[in-house]
Amino acid sequence: MGADLSARAVGVSELMDDPAADARMLERTYRRFGAVNAVVSRPGALYRADVRPRARRRRDTGSGRLRILDVGAGGGDLCRALAVRLRRDGFPAEITALDVDPRxxxxxxxxxxxxxxxxRCAPVAELVRDGEVFDVVLSNHVLHHxxxxxxxxxLEDTRRLAAPHGLVAHHDIxxxxxGYVAFAAGTWLLAGTVLAxxxxxxxxxxxxxxxxxxDELAAVAPAGWEVRRGFPSRLELRWEQDDAVA
Ligand SMILES: C[S@@+](CC[C@H](N)C(=O)[O-])C[C@H]1O[C@@H](n2cnc3c(N)ncnc32)[C@H](O)[C@@H]1O
Structure with a gap:
C-alpha cells in the first residue's frame, strides 16, 4: 500500500499488455472485466447520461441508428452492457468494439x-481514414496506457470521429x-477466489x-476538452460539440 503515487508511473507496464502473457490468465482477465466495470465504471449511469439522450434524438428525428464506438474495448463488456439497455428501450444502434490487441x-x-x-482490430486512425463517424465515441481504462x-x-483521432451532435468521452481511473488503498483492500479479499x-x-x-x-490530465488536454471528476476515484476527459445533446 506504500506505492509512490506522487507522479505517473509510466515506466511500469501492465502484465496483460505483454505479448507473451499467459493466455489462460489473459482470458480470465477479460472475463472478470465485466464484474469490475459493473462496480467502478457504472455502465448504467453512462447509458442514462450520454447514450440514451442521443439514441432518443436519433429516433425522434428519424435519422437512423445510433452509432457507438468503444476504443480499447478489451473483453467488450461495456459494449454488451450498452447493447442490452438500448435493445431493452427499443433504440436501434450499431456498436463497434475496437482494440489494437487481437487477443x-x-x-x-x-x-x-x-x-x-x-x-474490429485496428488503431483509431484507421477509422478516421475510412471516414467513419459515431454519435458516441468512448473509452474506458485506456488513457493511462x-x-x-x-x-x-x-484525442485528435477520436474528436474527428465524432458526428454532428456527437460526444467523445474517455473514462479512466x-x-x-x-483509490489505491480501496482497490488493494477490495481485491486482496477476492484474490484467492473470484480474481484468482x-x-x-x-x-x-x-x-x-x-x-x-x-489536474494532470487538464494540463495536457488540448483546448475544447473538459475534465470531470467522478466516483469512485474516476475521471473523464470529454469533448462535445456546442449543440450536443446533454
Ligand atoms: C485495461 S484494458 C480496458 C478494457 C475495457 N475498456 C474495460 O474497461 O474493461 C485496456 C485496453 O485498451 C487497449 N488499448 C491500449 N491502447 C490502445 C489504443 N491506442 N487503441 C485501441 N486500444 C488500445 C488494450 O489492448 C486493452 O485491451
Whole structure:
C-alpha cells in the first residue's frame, strides 16, 4: 500500500499488455472485466447520461441508428452492457468494439452473447481514414496506457470521429491514495477466489499508478476538452460539440 503515487508511473507496464502473457490468465482477465466495470465504471449511469439522450434524438428525428464506438474495448463488456439497455428501450444502434490487441478482439467476439456488436482490430486512425463517424465515441481504462504522443493522437483521432451532435468521452481511473488503498483492500479479499488466475489485481494496481490525476490530465488536454471528476476515484476527459445533446 506504500506505492509512490506522487507522479505517473509510466515506466511500469501492465502484465496483460505483454505479448507473451499467459493466455489462460489473459482470458480470465477479460472475463472478470465485466464484474469490475459493473462496480467502478457504472455502465448504467453512462447509458442514462450520454447514450440514451442521443439514441432518443436519433429516433425522434428519424435519422437512423445510433452509432457507438468503444476504443480499447478489451473483453467488450461495456459494449454488451450498452447493447442490452438500448435493445431493452427499443433504440436501434450499431456498436463497434475496437482494440489494437487481437487477443482482446478474438475473446470479445467469441463472447458476444447475441449482443450483435461489430468487432474490429485496428488503431483509431484507421477509422478516421475510412471516414467513419459515431454519435458516441468512448473509452474506458485506456488513457493511462498511452504515452504523451499516443494520448495526443488518441484525442485528435477520436474528436474527428465524432458526428454532428456527437460526444467523445474517455473514462479512466483517477490516481489517488484512497483509490489505491480501496482497490488493494477490495481485491486482496477476492484474490484467492473470484480474481484468482487473472491479472486484475496486479494490473489494476499498476493502472492506478499509471493514471492521471484530474489536474494532470487538464494540463495536457488540448483546448475544447473538459475534465470531470467522478466516483469512485474516476475521471473523464470529454469533448462535445456546442449543440450536443446533454
Ligand atoms: C485495461 S484494458 C480496458 C478494457 C475495457 N475498456 C474495460 O474497461 O474493461 C485496456 C485496453 O485498451 C487497449 N488499448 C491500449 N491502447 C490502445 C489504443 N491506442 N487503441 C485501441 N486500444 C488500445 C488494450 O489492448 C486493452 O485491451
Amino acid at each position: 482482446a478482439v478474438s475473446w470479445a467476439q467469441a463472447h458476444d452473447r447475441g449482443a450483435g456488436i461489430g468487432y 498511452l504515452d504523451e504522443d499516443g494520448l495526443a493522437g488518441m 483517477s490516481r489517488s491514495r484512497g 488466475g487473472s491479472f486484475i489485481r496486479e494490473d489494476g494496481l499498476t493502472s492506478i499508478r499509471r493514471s492521471y490525476t484530474p
